[in-house]
Amino acid sequence: MSAIKGKVWLFGDNIDTDVILPGKYLVLTDPNELAKHALEGLVQDFYKKISKGDIIVAGKNFGCGSSREHAPLALKYAGVGAVVAESFSRIFFRNSINIGLPAVISKGARGIIKENEHISIHLDEGYILRENGEKLPIERYPDFLLEILKDGGLLQNLKRKFARRGEV
Amino acid sequence: MGMTIAEKILARASGKSKVEPGDYVVGKIDLAMVHDLTGPLTLNVLKEIGYDRPWDPRKIVIILDHQVPANSTVTASLHQQLREYANKYGTNFHDVGRQGVCHQILAESYVKPGMLVVGADSHTCTLGALGSFATGIGSTEMASVFLTGELWFRVPETIRFELKGTLKQGVSAKDIILYIIGKMGVDGALYCATEFTGEGVERLSIDSRLTICNMAIEMGGKTGIVNPDAKTLEYTKCDSCEILRSDKDAEYQRTIEVVLEDLVPQVSLPHSVDNVKPVSEVEGIEVDQVFIGSCTNGRLEDLEAAAKILHGRKVKEGTRLIVIPASPSVYIEAERRGYIKTFIEAGSVVCNPNCGPCLGGHMGILADGEVCVSTSNRNFIGRMGSPKSKVYLVSPETAAATAVEGKLTDPLKYVRS
Ligand code: SF4
Numbered sequence: 415m416s417a418i419k420g421k422v423w424l425f426g427d428n429i430d431t432d433v434i435l436p437g438k439y440l441v442l443t444d445p446n447e448l449a450k451h452a453l454e455g456l457v458q459d460f461y462k463k464i465s466k467g468d469i470i471v472a473g474k475n476f477g478c479g480s481s482r483e484h485a486p487l488a489l490k491y492a493g494v495g496a497v498v499a500e501s502f503s504r505i506f507f508r509n510s511i512n513i514g515l516p517a518v519i520s521k522g523a524r525g526i527i528k529e530n531e532h533i534s535i536h537l538d539e540g541y542i543l544r545e546n547g548e549k550l551p552i553e554r555y556p557d558f559l560l561e562i563l564k565d566g567g568l569l570q571n572l573k574r575k576f577a578r579r580g581e582v
Numbered sequence: 583m584g585m586t587i588a589e590k591i592l593a594r595a596s597g598k599s600k601v602e603p604g605d606y607v608v609g610k611i612d613l614a615m616v617h618d619l620t621g622p623l624t625l626n627v628l629k630e631i632g633y634d635r636p637w638d639p640r641k642i643v644i645i646l647d648h649q650v651p652a653n654s655t656v657t658a659s660l661h662q663q664l665r666e667y668a669n670k671y672g673t674n675f676h677d678v679g680r681q682g683v684c685h686q687i688l689a690e691s692y693v694k695p696g697m698l699v700v701g702a703d704s705h706t707c708t709l710g711a712l713g714s715f716a717t718g719i720g721s722t723e724m725a726s727v728f729l730t731g732e733l734w735f736r737v738p739e740t741i742r743f744e745l746k747g748t749l750k751q752g753v754s755a756k757d758i759i760l761y762i763i764g765k766m767g768v769d770g771a772l773y774c775a776t777e778f779t780g781e782g783v784e785r786l787s788i789d790s791r792l793t794i795c796n797m798a799i800e801m802g803g804k805t806g807i808v809n810p811d812a813k814t815l816e817y818t819k820c821d822s823c824e825i826l827r828s829d830k831d832a833e834y835q836r837t838i839e840v841v842l843e844d845l846v847p848q849v850s851l852p853h854s855v856d857n858v859k860p861v862s863e864v865e866g867i868e869v870d871q872v873f874i875g876s877c878t879n880g881r882l883e884d885l886e887a888a889a890k891i892l893h894g895r896k897v898k899e900g901t902r903l904i905v906i907p908a909s910p911s912v913y914i915e916a917e918r919r920g921y922i923k924t925f926i927e928a929g930s931v932v933c934n935p936n937c938g939p940c941l942g943g944h945m946g947i948l949a950d951g952e953v954c955v956s957t958s959n960r961n962f963i964g965r966m967g968s969p970k971s972k973v974y975l976v977s978p979e980t981a982a983a984t985a986v987e988g989k990l991t992d993p994l995k996y997v998r999s
């Protein structure tokens with residue numbers, strides 16, 4: 415997988431699914447509409463302010479709260495290229511990868527990386543490259559998770575594997 | 583270094599001899615469950631993929647439980663989609679008449695110790711009480727399970743709860759788990775397996791163990807789990823299954839001791855499950871509705887505890903009591919033992935097995951400003967109806983005593999008399 419490059423947005427610990435995507439928008443099904451409310455609880459008009467591919471770097475327990483798949487979807491369609499955190503809530507981590515948004519665990523990164531700096535994430539090799547050339551280690555994904563991410567998510571991954579069977 | 587039961591099951595299911603917390607594995611699924619709210623989403627995903635033949639229909643269980651019998655044309659059509667899929671491929675199917683709360687149906691008829699179980703419902707962790715590894719997953723992932731029979735897992739750390747001693751009369755499994763969640767907080771066991779061990783657990787019935795594991799998710803746990811023993815084998819009618827148990831030298835993230843003698847009836851106050859206090863400290867709150875049922879406390883033991891308190895007494899005027907047995911077999915046995923008659927004579931309504939008002943979708947939804955004392959597992963804002971209603975979570979004993987008095991009541995005085 416090619417490196418994910420972008421500008422950093424820093425966030426703290428325990429960023430929950432209600433600030434990532436408030437519950438009142440769960441009725442929306444169009445991901446582009448969801449995107450307009452991404453992180454609304456913390457940054458007004460986040461979707462207008464970010465550039466495609468920007469990277470969120472946060473503390474521990476990112477995505478805690480509800481099991482809504484809408485939360486990582488909103489971030490992805492707002493243009494977020496990846497989320498780096500000390501740790502993720504279990505369901506957010508799964509949902510995020512399943513919808514094709516890399517959720518990257520990097521211990522200590524939150525304390526080192528600076529707001530607005532440009533970083534690149536090398537998932538295959540297992541590190542983050544900082545602007546100053548410093549490399550920070552990340553938890554490596556096993557091959558099957560990389561494959562899901564390369565396909566753009568679980569649905570696309572399954573489509574590729576099963577659609578050709580032609581039976582509905 | 584030994585392994586915990588959770589690690590052993592994930593190792594077995596992924597064909598490995600050893601796994602450690604943090605490892606990623608792909609496990610072969612022994613049992614996959616969807617219900618009437620999550621199943622239709624899974625079918626939609628399959629439609630989009632353009633292929634829907636299940637890997638093994640015998641290992642798929644489809645259960646109608648959230649809104650049964652159908653209460654709207656929307657629900658009816660969800661039921662219809664599931665019925666058609668089940669008929670097309672011959673999966674297990676619990677239609678109206680064989681319906682019941684999904685986790686109870688799985689416990690009674692499907693789960694065996696050592697199985698790897700996934701359900702498109704967050705309380706699937708209930709089934710760990712039978713010595714399986716059971717966890718909730720999303721509907722999209724479930725579509726993947728339907729097609730491949732496999733799923734990826736990150737092997738969790740395990741937190742051990744060592745239960746010591748014996749409960750006092752009138753204090754029950756629900757009080758144990760509410761007490762633990764109050765101490766741990768809603769994220770205290772994030773991503774971890776929570777294993778319940780010790781003589782305190784060995785003495786508990788299977789019904790009680792199911793109650794405890796049911797609420798593991800309310801402290802962020804990936805699953806709750808109890809090592810199988812003679813009671814488990816009898817309950818699951820398991821003569822030939824392979825028994826996996828935690829090794830003596832297994833490694834735990836930490837161990838927390840709970841002394842059962844010290845426990846008193848507990849209540850979780852609105853609107854967070856970890857907002858727990860002894861009932862005696864907040865007695866007297868006026869109550870509009872009491873609900874006894876759900877995957878937490880809708881089993882025979884729960885109905886027995888409530889019936890003992892309600893026998894020969896009346897539900898207080900101005901308070902409504904709704905009782906819902908979790909499955910047809912619980913219903914039949916409760917009827918045979920006279921509990922159903924006791925409930926009806928006391929002035930309550932007894933409904934057919936289903937989730938009922940637990941998630942505010944059916945049978946006993948709350949109005950603005952109403953207060954409900956419930957034996958279920960969540961008291962989030964709006965969980966049982968109006969966002970202006972309030973839910974207090976308690977044991978069946980506390981619920982029954984509360985129904986009699988019309989206000990939140992410590993049940994101890996009723997069990998002593
Ligand atoms: S009883 Fe309540 S918590 Fe249990 S499965 Fe039904 S809705 Fe969910």
